[in-house]
Amino acid sequence: MFYILLAIILLFIDQYTKYLAELYLKPIGSYPLIQDIFHLTYARNTGAAFSILQNKQTFLIIISSIVVLGLIFYLIKNLRKSMFLFNLSLVFIICGALGNLIDRVRLNFVIDFFSFTLINFAIFNFADIFVVSGTILLSYMILFQEFKNVE
Numbered sequence: 001m002f003y004i005l006l007a008i009i010l011l012f013i014d015q016y017t018k019y020l021a022e023l024y025l026k027p028i029g030s031y032p033l034i035q036d037i038f039h040l041t042y043a044r045n046t047g048a049a050f051s052i053l054q055n056k057q058t059f060l061i062i063i064s065s066i067v068v069l070g071l072i073f074y075l076i077k078n079l080r081k082s083m084f085l086f087n088l089s090l091v092f093i094i095c096g097a098l099g100n101l102i103d104r105v106r107l108n109f110v111i112d113f114f115s116f117t118l119i120n121f122a123i124f125n126f127a128d129i130f131v132v133s134g135t136i137l138l139s140y141m142i143l144f145q146e147f148k149n150v151e
Contacts, residue, residue, distance in 0.1 A: 014125065021113040
């Protein structure tokens with residue numbers, strides 16, 4: 001039940017902030033939170049991370065759907081095992097992928113809005129943060145923890 005509640009909260013955060021970006025940032029383009037360092041900048045991404053695979057929405061939807069379904073299956077299969085951090089990492093990755101998948105299906109692009117202008121980094125969103133956080137946590141688990149209960 002915890003993981004379902006967490007997934008709902010994460011998806012809500014992602015979709016609501018994208019709604020706010022569409023509503024308030026789209027008309028103005030960008031809003032500096034820390035001038036020349038960190039801005040909220042409205043962007044439509046028709047590709048994947050760092051805008052690779054531009055305009056390949058069908059391919060990205062298919063791949064994302066397969067990955068999300070596979071991870072959900074794997075999470076459900078291992079839920080009864082006491083591996084909180086492992087399961088948590090999967091929930092974060094699933095919610096991030098699902099948040100961007102919802103955008104791709106609904107809008108045919110992903111709404112991004114966080115922008116580190118100082119280092120000219122890619123514009124990103126909460127779903128991206130969830131995927132990266134989950135992947136870092138999963139990598140930690142794989143590298144530094146023993147997996148006796150994972151099949």
